[in-house]
Amino acid sequence: MRFQLTGEQKALRAAVRGVVGRWSGAGRWGLVAQFPAPLIDRGFWGALGELGVFSLRLPEVDGGAGLGLPEAVLVFEELGWALVPGPLVATHLAAGVVPGAATGETVVAAADGSLVEWLDEADVVLPGAEGAVALRSVDPLTPLHRVPAAARTDPVAVLLTAAEQLGTAARVCALAVQHARTREQFGQAIGGFQAVKHLCARSLVRVEVARAAVYAAAVTGDAVDIAAARLLADEAALRGARDCLQVHGGMGFTWESEVHLHLKRAWVRARRGGGDTESEEVLAADLLAQAG
Amino acid sequence: MDLSYTAEEDEFRARLREWLGKVLPTLPAKPSPDDWPGRRAYDCGWQRMLYDAGYGHVHWDASPTTRLIFLEETEKAGAPYVGANFVGLLHAGPTIAAEGTPEQRERWLPPVLRGDEVWCQGFSEPDAGSDLASLRTRALRDGDDYVVSGSKIWTSHAEVADWCELLVRTDPAAPKHRGISWLAMPMSAAGITVRPLRTLAGSAEFAEVFLDEVRVPVGNRVGDENDGWRVTMVTLSFERGTAFVGEVVACRRVLGELAVEARRNGRWDDPGIRRQLGRLNAEFRALWRLTQWNVSEAEASGGVPGVGGSVFKLRYSHARQELYDAAADVLGPDSLDLERPWVLDRLSSLSYTIAAGTSQIQQNIVAERILGLPKGR
Ligand SMILES: Cc1cc2nc3c(=O)[nH]c(=O)nc-3n(C[C@H](O)[C@H](O)[C@H](O)COP(=O)(O)OP(=O)(O)OC[C@H]3O[C@@H](n4cnc5c(N)ncnc54)[C@H](O)[C@@H]3O)c2cc1C
Numbered sequence: 174m175r176f177q178l179t180g181e182q183k184a185l186r187a188a189v190r191g192v193v194g195r196w197s198g199a200g201r202w203g204l205v206a207q208f209p210a211p212l213i214d215r216g217f218w219g220a221l222g223e224l225g226v227f228s229l230r231l232p233e234v235d236g237g238a239g240l241g242l243p244e245a246v247l248v249f250e251e252l253g254w255a256l257v258p259g260p261l262v263a264t265h266l267a268a269g270v271v272p273g274a275a276t277g278e279t280v281v282a283a284a285d286g287s288l289v290e291w292l293d294e295a296d297v298v299l300p301g302a303e304g305a306v307a308l309r310s311v312d313p314l315t316p317l318h319r320v321p322a323a324a325r326t327d328p329v330a331v332l333l334t335a336a337e338q339l340g341t342a343a344r345v346c347a348l349a350v351q352h353a354r355t356r357e358q359f360g361q362a363i364g365g366f367q368a369v370k371h372l373c374a375r376s377l378v379r380v381e382v383a384r385a386a387v388y389a390a391a392v393t394g395d396a397v398d399i400a401a402a403r404l405l406a407d408e409a410a411l412r413g414a415r416d417c418l419q420v421h422g423g424m425g426f427t428w429e430s431e432v433h434l435h436l437k438r439a440w441v442r443a444r445r446g447g448g449d450t451e452s453e454e455v456l457a458a459d460l461l462a463q464a465g
Numbered sequence: 466m467d468l469s470y471t472a473e474e475d476e477f478r479a480r481l482r483e484w485l486g487k488v489l490p491t492l493p494a495k496p497s498p499d500d501w502p503g504r505r506a507y508d509c510g511w512q513r514m515l516y517d518a519g520y521g522h523v524h525w526d527a528s529p530t531t532r533l534i535f536l537e538e539t540e541k542a543g544a545p546y547v548g549a550n551f552v553g554l555l556h557a558g559p560t561i562a563a564e565g566t567p568e569q570r571e572r573w574l575p576p577v578l579r580g581d582e583v584w585c586q587g588f589s590e591p592d593a594g595s596d597l598a599s600l601r602t603r604a605l606r607d608g609d610d611y612v613v614s615g616s617k618i619w620t621s622h623a624e625v626a627d628w629c630e631l632l633v634r635t636d637p638a639a640p641k642h643r644g645i646s647w648l649a650m651p652m653s654a655a656g657i658t659v660r661p662l663r664t665l666a667g668s669a670e671f672a673e674v675f676l677d678e679v680r681v682p683v684g685n686r687v688g689d690e691n692d693g694w695r696v697t698m699v700t701l702s703f704e705r706g707t708a709f710v711g712e713v714v715a716c717r718r719v720l721g722e723l724a725v726e727a728r729r730n731g732r733w734d735d736p737g738i739r740r741q742l743g744r745l746n747a748e749f750r751a752l753w754r755l756t757q758w759n760v761s762e763a764e765a766s767g768g769v770p771g772v773g774g775s776v777f778k779l780r781y782s783h784a785r786q787e788l789y790d791a792a793a794d795v796l797g798p799d800s801l802d803l804e805r806p807w808v809l810d811r812l813s814s815l816s817y818t819i820a821a822g823t824s825q826i827q828q829n830i831v832a833e834r835i836l837g838l839p840k841g842r
Contacts, residue, residue, distance in 0.1 A: 350838065454743060
C-alpha cells in the first residue's frame with residue numbers, strides 16, 4: 174500500500190496549477206464585472222483542452238492520456254482551487270461522446286439534478302434542457318437554469334465535484350491563514366489570537382480528512398466511497414469558506430474580496446447530484462448491506 | 466496512489482486471521498470493567514499469547530503497514546484491546562526503544578512485550594495539565610539516586626502498574642521546558658501512595674499518585690538530565706500519532722451494529738436517524754482513509770510520527786462522541802440504562818477530547834506547527 178501521490182501525479186498537479194494559476198492570476202476576475210451574464214473564455218477553454226483536462230481518461234488510441242480517476246481528481250482539485258468557471262465536469266464526462274469536447278473546442282453543459290449550469294454559453298446540453306427557466310444565480314460566475322425533470326447523476330460526476338470542493342476547501346484555508354498571518358489588530362497579527370487560530374486549525378483538519386476520502390474514492394471508484402467523499406468535501410468547502418469569510422472580517426463581506434466567490438461556487442456544487450441527502454442514504458444503506 | 470497490499474502483507478493478514486480464529490474462542494471471559502487486577506491479568510495473558518505466537522513485537526518492529534493490518538484484523542476479529550498494557554506497548558515502550566540505552570532497552574522492553582510488566586504514565590499534575598511543562602514534582606540528586614517528591618494525577622491504571630514513565634523537575638532554576646527529566650520509576654518503591662479516583666463512568670480507571678522522597682536510580686533516566694522535554698515530545702507523538710488506529714476499526718463495527726439495532730427497533734424508519742448514521746459512515750470511512758494515508762507517509766519517511774497525529778486526534782475524538790450520541794438516539798429511553806450496550810462507551814467517549822491533550826491544545830499545535838500561525842503567549 175502506497176497511498177501517496179506518485180512522482181507523475183505530483184508533476185501533473187504542478188502542470189495544471191501552473192496553467193490555471195497563470196490564468197486566474199492574469200486579472201480574469203474581471204469576468205465578475207460581466208455580471209449578470211458571464212462568458213466562457215474560449216481561448217482558455219481550449220488551453221484546458223490542450224492540457225488534457227477533458228481528455229485525460231480517454232484511451233490513448235482515442236487521443237486521450239489513458240489516465241484514471243486519481244489523476245482526474247488531482248486535476249479537478251486544482252480547477253476548484255483556482256475557481257475556474259464553466260461546465261468543467263460535464264465537458265470532461267462528454268469527452269469521447271460529444272465531438273470536440275475532449276479538445277476543448279466544444280463546451281458541453283449537462284442537466285444535473287434539476288439544474289443546468291452554463292446553458293446559454295454551451296454548444297451542447299446533455300441530455301437536453303426542455304422547459305429550462307433561467308434563475309438569477311447566486312454565483313456570479315455560474316449562470317443557472319432550472320429544468321423540470323431531475324436527471325440521474327453519474328457517480329464520477331459526484332466524485333469530480335467533490336474534488337473541486339476539496340480544491341476550494343484547501344484554497345479558503347490557505348486564504349484564511351494568509352490573512353491571519355498579515356492582518357494586525359491590538360498590535361499583533363490576528364493569527365496569534367486563539368479564537369482565530371482555532372478557526373484556521375479546524376479548517377485544515379476538514380481539508381485533510383476530505384482529501385483522504387476523495388483520493389481514496391478515486392482509487393477504489395466505489396459508489397459508497399464516492400458518497401462519503403462528497404459529504405466530507407462539501408463540509409470542508411462550505412464550512413471552510415464561511416470561516417475564511419469570518420477571518421477576513423469586513424473585508425470578507427465585500428464584493429472585491431474573492432472569498433464570497435468561493436462560498437457561492439461551493440453552494441452551487443453542493444446542489445449537484447441529488448445533494449447530501451442522496452449520499453447519506455447511500456451510506457446508510459451500505460451499513461445494513463455490510464451487516465447482512 | 467495505491468490502496469492494495471503486497472503479497473507478503475496479504476500473507477501476514479491471512480496467517481494472523483487464521484491464528485485469531487483458532488485462539489480467540491479459547492480465551493476466558495472478560496473481567497468486569499471495575500476489576501483492575503482482573504483486567505491486568507486478562508490483558509497481560511493476551512499479550513503473552515501474542516508474544517508466544519510471534520506477534521508481541523508488532524507495535525514496534527513491524528513496518529507501519531504491517532502494524533495497520535495487525536490492528537485492523539485483531540479489532541475485526543473482536544480480540545482484546547491493549548488495555549492495561551496501553552502505556553507500555555504504545556508509548557513508553559516505543560520511547561525507550563527510540564531514546565534508551567542498549568541496557569535500558571534490554572531491561573524494560575522484553576517484559577512489556579511478554580506481558581510481564583505493566584506501565585503507567587505520570588505526566589499530569591494537579592496544577593500542570595495542558596501546561597505540562599509547568600510541572601513541579603522535584604527530583605534531587607543524592608549519590609546514584611534521584612529523590613523524588615510531589616504528586617501526579619489522572620494516572621491511568623496506576624494501581625496495577627509495575628513502572629511509571631515519570632516526568633520530574635531536575636533543575637528548578639532553568640526555564641520551565643529545560644529543567645525536566647524523564648524517569649522510569651518502579652511502582653513498588655517506598656514512598657509511593659496511590660489513591661484511586663472514580664471517573665464519571667463510575668470505574669476507578671485513574672488515580673492520584675503521591676510521591677514522598679521516592680528513590681529512583683539515576684540509571685533509570687531515559688535521555689540526558691534536563692533533556693526530558695524533548696523525550697516527552699517523542700512520547701506524545703507516539704501517543705497522538707498511532708494509538709487510535711485500532712479504535713477506528715472498532716467504531717466502524719459499532720456503527721454497523723447500531724444500524725442493525727435501529728432496523729430491529731424501528732428507529733431506522735426515521736430519516737433523521739438514518740441520515741445521521743449515513744453521515745457517520747462517511748466520517749469513519751474517511752478517518753480510516755486518513756489513517757492509511759498517514760501510515761503510507763510514515764512508511765515513506767520512517768521513524769517517529771509527526772504532528773499530523775494532532776489532525777487525526779482532533780477529528781477522531783469528536784467523531785467518537787458523535788457516534789455514541791447517535792447510539793443514544795437509536796436506543797431512545799434505554800440510553801439511560803447503564804446495563805445497555807454503548808451507554809458506558811458513551812460516557813467514556815467524553816474523555817477523548819480531554820485526555821492525551823485537549824482539543825484546544827491540539828488546535829494550537831495544528832495552527833502553530835502546521836499552519837505557521839504566531840505562537841500564543
Ligand atoms: C481518562 C483520562 C485519562 C488520563 N490518563 C492520564 C495518564 O495516564 N497520565 C497522565 O499523565 N495524564 C493523564 N490524563 C490527564 C490529561 O492528559 C489531562 O487531563 C489533559 O492534558 C488536560 O489537562 P487538565 O485536566 O489539567 O485540564 P486543564 O489544562 O486545566 O484544562 C481545562 C480547560 O482549559 C482549556 N485550556 C487549558 N489551557 C489552554 C490554552 N492554552 N488554550 C486554550 N484552552 C486551554 C482546556 O482545553 C480545557 O478545556 C488523563 C485524562 C483523562 C481524562
